[in-house]
Amino acid sequence: MKKLKFSVHDALEDRILTGQLLPGARVDEVTLAEEFGVSRTPIRQAIFQLAATGLLEHFPRRGAFVADVGPQLLSEMFQVMAELEGLCASNAARRASASDIEALEISHSLCAEAAQTGDSDRYYYENEAFHDLIRTISGNTFLQKEIDRLQKRLKAYRRLQLRARDRMKTSLVEHATIVETIKSGDEAAANAAMRAHITIQGDRFADLLANLSRTNTASVK
Amino acid sequence: MKKLKFSVHDALEDRILTGQLLPGARVDEVTLAEEFGVSRTPIRQAIFQLAATGLLEHFPRRGAFVADVGPQLLSEMFQVMAELEGLCASNAARRASASDIEALEISHSLCAEAAQTGDSDRYYYENEAFHDLIRTISGNTFLQKEIDRLQKRLKAYRRLQLRARDRMKTSLVEHATIVETIKSGDEAAANAAMRAHITIQGDRFADLLANLSRTNTASVK
DNA sequence: AGCTGTTAAATTGTACACAATAATATTGTA
DNA sequence: TACAATATTATTGTGTACAATTTAACAGCT
Numbered sequence: 488m489k490k491l492k493f494s495v496h497d498a499l500e501d502r503i504l505t506g507q508l509l510p511g512a513r514v515d516e517v518t519l520a521e522e523f524g525v526s527r528t529p530i531r532q533a534i535f536q537l538a539a540t541g542l543l544e545h546f547p548r549r550g551a552f553v554a555d556v557g558p559q560l561l562s563e564m565f566q567v568m569a570e571l572e573g574l575c576a577s578n579a580a581r582r583a584s585a586s587d588i589e590a591l592e593i594s595h596s597l598c599a600e601a602a603q604t605g606d607s608d609r610y611y612y613e614n615e616a617f618h619d620l621i622r623t624i625s626g627n628t629f630l631q632k633e634i635d636r637l638q639k640r641l642k643a644y645r646r647l648q649l650r651a652r653d654r655m656k657t658s659l660v661e662h663a664t665i666v667e668t669i670k671s672g673d674e675a676a677a678n679a680a681m682r683a684h685i686t687i688q689g690d691r692f693a694d695l696l697a698n699l700s701r702t703n704t705a706s707v708k
Numbered sequence: 709m710k711k712l713k714f715s716v717h718d719a720l721e722d723r724i725l726t727g728q729l730l731p732g733a734r735v736d737e738v739t740l741a742e743e744f745g746v747s748r749t750p751i752r753q754a755i756f757q758l759a760a761t762g763l764l765e766h767f768p769r770r771g772a773f774v775a776d777v778g779p780q781l782l783s784e785m786f787q788v789m790a791e792l793e794g795l796c797a798s799n800a801a802r803r804a805s806a807s808d809i810e811a812l813e814i815s816h817s818l819c820a821e822a823a824q825t826g827d828s829d830r831y832y833y834e835n836e837a838f839h840d841l842i843r844t845i846s847g848n849t850f851l852q853k854e855i856d857r858l859q860k861r862l863k864a865y866r867r868l869q870l871r872a873r874d875r876m877k878t879s880l881v882e883h884a885t886i887v888e889t890i891k892s893g894d895e896a897a898a899n900a901a902m903r904a905h906i907t908i909q910g911d912r913f914a915d916l917l918a919n920l921s922r923t924n925t926a927s928v929k
Numbered sequence: 930a931g932c933t934g935t936t937a938a939a940t941t942g943t944a945c946a947c948a949a950t951a952a953t954a955t956t957g958t959a
Numbered sequence: 960t961a962c963a964a965t966a967t968t969a970t971t972g973t974g975t976a977c978a979a980t981t982t983a984a985c986a987g988c989t
Contacts, residue, residue, distance in 0.1 A: 516941075526974045531941090532756050539760030548941055548980055563850035567795070574791045629784035633854075737971075747944045752971090769950055769971055 495523055496533040503542055503553055504642045510555040514543060541640050556644065558696050564641060565689025569682045571634050572618070576665060576681035577674045578625035587624045588670055594620050595666050602655045610655050617662060621669070621681075644692065654691065661687070716744055717754040724763055724774055725863045735764060735772040762861050777865065779917050785862060786910025790903045792855050793839070797886060797902035798895045799846035808845045809891050815841050816887050823876045831876050838883060842890070842902075865913065875912065882908070 499519070502508045514534060520527045538545035545551045556564070583591070594617045601610040622631045661684040668677035720740070723729045735755060741748045759766035766772045777785070804812070815838045822831040843852045882905040889898035 517939095527941090528973055528975090531753070532972095535753055535757050536760045539757045549982090550941070560850055563848045566848060567792070567851050567854060570791055570795045571788070574788070627784045627787060629781055630788050633788060738969095748971090749943055749945090753942090770952095771971070 494533070495519075495525065495529045496536055498523065499530075499533045500537060500542065500639070503537075504639065506643060508553050510553050510643055512553045514551040514553065516550075540636060542643075553643070554640070556640070558693055561641075561644065561696060562689065562693050564637060565685065565692065568634070568637050568641070569685035569689065571630060571637070572621075572685050573678040573682040574630060575622050575625040575627070575634070576669065576677040578627060578630075579621050580669045580672050580674045580677035582626055583624050583669055583672075591617075591620055591624070591666055591669065595662055598659055598662055602659045605652060605655075607652075607655060610658075614658065614662075621665070624669075644696070657687075658684070715754070716740075716746065716750045717757055719744065720751075720754045721758060721763065721860070724758075725860060727864060729774050731774050731864055732776040733774045735774065737771075761857060763864075774864070775861070777861070779914055782862075782865065782917060783910065783914050785858060786906065786913065789855070789858050789862070790906035790910065792851060792858070793842075793906050794899040794903040795851060796843045796846040796848070796855070797890065797898040799848060799851075800842050801890045801893050801895045801898035803847055804845050804890055804893075812838075812841055812845070812887055812890065816883055819883055820880055823880045826873060826876075828873075828876060831879075835879065835883075842886070845890075865917070878908075879905070 499508075499514075508514065516527045516530050516534070519530050523530070534543060534545065534551045537543040538551060542554055543551045544554050579587075594613070598610065598613045598617055601613045622634060625631070661680065664680045665677060665684065668680050720729075720735075729735065737748045737751050737755070740751045744751070755764060755766065755772045758764040759772060763775055764772045765775050800808075815834070819831065819834045819838055822834045843855060846852070882901065885901045886898060886905065889901050
């Protein structure tokens with residue numbers, strides 16, 4: 488029976504995003520209700536909302552579960568993500584002002600610092616900032632929201648991602664290309680660079696997930 | 709107090725999509741409750757779900773309203789839609805089997821028939837079928853769902869769309885190009901053709917909306 | 930033992946009552 | 960009359976009780 492500062496919706500979402508609630512886990516109304524110190528009603532509200540955004544799966548009269556994204560769906564989601572981020576890059580290449588470019592180069596150098604120190608947590612953070620900035624420069628707020636939604640659905644898995652040092656290096660090189668293409672205003676090139684960048688991440692993800700499910704099924708047997 | 713066959717969620721969604729509930733309209737819980745012959749609880753469930761998908765806007769303690777999409781947001785949504793449908797076309801060009809091509813050509817000829825008779829309602833229907841088919845051929849189910857969501861959010865406005873004869877003709881020509889590019893397996897060309905097709909629609913929409921809001925503000929004054 | 934139909938327990942769906950808050954109306958004063 | 964403070968009304972948010980349905984447990988049968 489904890490006191491909480493934000494809404495039940497946010498608290499539940501946070502639990503999913505941080506991995507306290509793992510994919511496939513059952514989301515029990517009464518348990519959460521007494522845990523949050525509220526009745527079932529607001530819990531149900533949150534569950535329905537999260538189900539609508541895709542973070543939960545809800546089956547009538549059978550309860551809610553944390554959405555379990557299989558390798559197939561994951562790959563599909565990354566394909567869409569690559570396309571959307573590619574569009575951001577196109578827009579950014581077309582619209583970026585001088586100060587935008589400057590900010591982008593600063594963000595990129597921060598990524599470079601993080602990569603050099605080998606601090607993968609910091610790189611994760613700076614990388615997010617880098618992509619966020621491009622989305623902002625893109626200027627399409629609807630596109631931003633759609634990407635945010637997709638990111639949330641992937642975040643539960645991203646937590647498991649490999650923190651390989653070479654990935655950080657190659658990622659940085661890709662970022663450099665993206666910065667260059669945006670700087671030069673070449674929409675098509677920026678789009679292609681960003682799409683490739685995201686697609687590679689997706690492939691890494693897919694590999695990881697394939698490994699995990701293989702070891703899982705092995706240990707279950 | 710009507711009896712209803714589907715869920716409150718679907719019924720409410722239907723009212724928005726068919727224009728019985730216009731953008732900006734207030735969605736009153738008690739009114740809907742007695743109208744559907746149920747209590748407020750299931751109505752609230754539906755409202756929260758629809759708000760999460762973007763069809764409704766919900767303000768705490770102030771009620772829910774049918775989402776009112778301004779010209780800016782509308783344009784942004786169409787840009788995203790163009791990108792997503794473009795991706796479908798790319799995928800379709802890569803994956804289409806011989807029978808897929810055949811089905812696509814049949815669907816296209818049905819559009820042509822509708823255009824020739826000048827039946828805009830029928831063309832609307834056949835056009836949807838044509839696009840649906842391409843999405844299916846694309847094979848990305850996640851992408852399909854995302855497009856469906858977006859379509860729903862636009863449908864409330866699409867109802868208002870011009871049924872100009874020349875648009876039907878040019879649309880058909882664009883369809884022909886799309887079919888050709890998919891047939892030839894040229895991903896990039898299919899993508900470009902589809903994006904252009906959707907973008908033109910979006911521009912038409914924006915024009916229409918601009919006119920409407922102009923006359924609206926004029927009549928209000 | 931394996932299967933099937935019935936019964937019991939657990940869990941979700943709905944209704945209703947009350948609490949909290951925002952919107953509106955009213956009244957008093959300058 | 961115009962404005963401001965207050966009171967009233969309406970509407971949403973939450974808690975709780977009960978109904979409906981699914982899941983499981985179990986007994987009886989082949």
